[in-house]
Amino acid sequence: MKVCIAEKPSVGRDIARILGATTDHRSYMEGNGYQVTWTFGHLCELKEPGDYCENWKHWSLAALPMIPPRFGIKLIDDKRIKEQFNVIKKLYDNADEIINCGDAGQEGELIQRWVMQKANVKCPVRRLWISSMTDEAIRDGFAHLREQSDYESLYLxxxxxxxxxxxxxxxxxxxxxxxxxxxxxxxxxxxxxxxxxxxxxxxxxxxxxFKPEPYWVLSTVYRDTLFTATSGKFTNKEDGEKAFALIDGKPFTITSVVKKNNTEQPRQLYDLTSLQVDCNRKFGYSAEMTLNTVQTLYERKFTTYPRVDTQYLSDDIYPKCPDIMNGLFMTSFANNRPYAELIRPLGGKKLKKTKRVFDTSKVTDHHAIIPTGVPPRGLTDVELNVFNLIALRFISVFYPDCKFATTTVIGSVQPDDRKPIDFKATGKEILDPGWHVVYGMYDVSPTDNDTKADNDTRSLPHFEKGESGPHKPTLTEKMTTQPKxxxxxxxxxxxxxxxxxxxxxxxxxxxxxxxxxxxxxxxxxxxxxxxxxxxxxxxxxxxxxxxxxxxxxxxxxxxxxxxxxxxxxxxxxxxxxxxxxxxxxxxxxxxxxxxxxxxxxxxxxxxxxxx
Known part of the structure; x- marks a missing residue:
């Protein structure tokens, strides 16, 4: 008999259904040559100090440091856990082979290894290693089971x-x-x-x-456009007033107009941290709330394994992306298909493939978090928000770069018998929104940081080098701001x-x-x-x-x-x-x-x- 063990009952029952183990024994499923059971997360933990030494049961400075000669594990003191462990041990004792179906990560490996150690397992063990819980991924994983020894370093x-x-x-x-x-x-x-x-x-x-300190900024308005002095801020008002007096009433002359075309690549796919960051900024969700939500989406087969620290996909995922896109295309919430119009421009042509998205060398155990292609159903508002971020990010990486032009205009005022004082204005013109189109209809910003302002998106009037005219200088007092x-x-x-x-x-x-x-x-x-x-x-x-x-x-x-x-x-x-x-x-x-x-x-x- 082959005994499979998962990390949660819900996952175990999904695996049992795929394997044909349909007889329900409450604590495990059985059938078709398999018994499928589960833990409830951790069943074992490291022993407490008092388990090693009587003297360590009581808190005492004289007993420190406490360093056991050899660390040991014990069952967590909980009736439900002990009952489940007894079931698992009985199945293990009679198993011909064990298949470790724990979550495919360091913690999942540790959970199952400790249970096997506590049960004194002697039979061969193989490992199911998958990045999503779709039926296809589970079947493929069982067709390509790996040796437990392949994950020894993960356990260590x-x-x-x-x-x-x-x-x-x-x-x-x-x-x-x-x-x-x-x-x-x-x-x-x-x-x-x-x-x-x-x-x-x-x-x-x-x-x-923090003690706020005043500073002064010299600027001027020429042809309804604000130009700011390039010399920086003044730390005392007198210096600012002197500079103001030097330019007041003098003509303003455009000395340079530089226009550059630039591109902005799509944001990278989500790892767990970047997803938690965006969920906190956009929706106010705590890191724990986001983790729990995306874990649920994973267990319900809608998104891939969440506990990842890479933002790349391995190259073997590329052929699967059209099917994922098709699943998103068919996704419907309240009779509305929110992704259909975004995916339609990508249809009928080969999806672009870049090293910024597909790079096997940047993927170890799991790839970035993406949709599985299974159309989600019955999502809560929180689950919908998190899924939506993942879906939009996935769609956006296949869109073209955003193309824009930045214009930098330098003007100067020539005081009497002094060096010119320069001023600068910048503007940004979107030439082709590219991947920004994906975010256009949603109240979510694709930016990854909340401390850096976007480039100035104002449009500037047409300026010619050498033109000159009147202007209105200002000296504005500001205060330094405290850290956030x-x-x-x-x-x-x-x-x-x-x-x-x-x-x-x-x-x-x-x-x-x-x-x-x-x-x-x-x-x-x-x-x-x-x-x-x-x-x-x-x-x-x-x-x-x-x-x-x-x-x-x-x-x-x-x-x-x-x-x-x-x-x-x-x-x-x-x-x-x-x-x-x-x-x-x-x-x-x-x-x-x-x-x-x-x-x-x-x-x-x-x-x-x-x-």
Whole structure:
């Protein structure tokens, strides 16, 4: 008998239907030579400190650091989980072969491997590895099952991550709680959550300490067009007034008119983080809400596997794209086919194929998030919004580049016996909207950042070099503006790039290797900070609480608060996954680091206390 195990009952029942296992035994399905069962996410976890040592059951500074000689796992203490595990173990004990059908990612691998370890599996194991839950993908996956050993490094990366989080979290949380919380306040420390909190606290301090300062901008209006001085702003009013006096009443002359044609490529396909960013900016959805929604869309076969950090498709997906387009063409919501008119111009011709979309070398386990081609039905408003973003992004990458012209006009005023003062005006003219047409009928912006204004889209009148005439200069007082609070969108980007503010897509992609947390875990980290009352929401803004600020102020070890250092850890975990780093070395490094942290904190003679 072949035993298949999925991560959720709904997924297991879908697989059972495809395999012909139609007899329902409540905790598993059976038929056609298969038994199909499931977990409920994690059934096992790493043992707690008290499971290793009686002395570790009680919180004590003298017991730190706690480093077990060998880490072990145990069943989560839950009646339903224990009952399901007993069913799974019985099926495993009588299996000729096990097929691991867990989610095709690091966490899914860890979940199923731990269950197999706990059940003491002896029989051969193969792996189902698919990127969507469509019937076709499941059938194809079972036709091309892989060896479990192919994913050993994926498991080692997952278990190294779990052990690293245990070593740092268990020890540092007890250490800081006992030393600075004095048993009145649990101070939760985590390998990812603490540097994430540090980012928010640092921004909060920049805002709290910000003092606005005035500056003055010299500009002028010529032929109803605003020109701004190229010399920049004035930090004191007197200098600005002097410059104003020099040009007042003098003629304004156009010295340069430059028009350049440019193109703008379609935005790249979604990975999980960019989807969470857009959902937060456009709809105010939390990262966790977006993750849960796109996970549901995946399980209902409407979109592909969501927990991905690539924005590319492998080349073998290209032949499937016309069928996906056809599925979107036929998609109907409330008797309206929203994508039909967008897809119609692409019909009857070969879809364009570019390296910006199709690049197998940029895809490891899974490709970018795209529709499957299965027309969705029965979507909630939230599911519809998320699906719509994914569908529009997929359609748009096959459209032509946007073509536009930018015009830069330089004018100058010649004061008496002085160097000319230059002014500039810019304009943008759309020559061919290209892929922007896809977004024209929707109230969604395709832009990926909310801090950079679009190019000036105003149209300029026709100017001739050498023309001259009167103008109206102005000196405008402005104030410097404080930094913006993080939103979930901008925080996700900061986590993705280890705290560095990056607008350029290619540079941001390069920094992903050193981001903090995995794309699938970042939403949970942010929610943990809320639950610990270290941060709070104020509309869309994230603010650090007094407790959160006090905690970061107390932690002096950069290892715990530096997003960059944590990003280096994440890089090592990715390298373990790709056979480039030794998992034992990663764990041993953390053991040494926690020993040093404990030593430094215990020798702190200050009388700090966090309420």
């Amino acid at each position: 990366a997952g278990v190294s991550r779990a052990i690293g989080d245990w070593i740092l979290g268990m020890n540092a949380t007890r250490l800081y709680t006992l030393k600075y919380g004095r048993n009145h306040q649990v101070l939760s420390i985590g390998r990812v959550q603490t540097p994430t909190l540090a980012l928010i606290v640092q921004r909060q301090k920049e805002i709290d300490n 609070h993080y939103t979930e969108a901008s925080l996700l980007r900061a986590m993705e790039t280890a705290g560095k503010f990056v607008e350029d897509e290619e540079l941001r992609a390069a920094l992903k290797e050193n981001g903090i947390g995995r794309p699938s875990s970042r939403a949970g980290i942010i929610e943990t900070l809320f639950k610990r009352h270290y941060i709070r929401r104020k509309r869309k803004s994230l603010e650090a609480t007094e407790t959160g600020i006090a905690l970061i102020d107390t932690i002096k070890e950069k290892l715990l608060t530096s997003a960059e250092l944590t990003g280096i850890w994440e890089k090592k975990l990715r390298d373990i996954e790709h056979h480039k780093y030794d998992p034992a070395m990663f764990v041993n490094e953390l053991k040494k680091q926690i020993e040093n942290i404990v030593k430094d904190v215990l020798t702190d003679s200050s009388n700090k206390y966090i309420e």
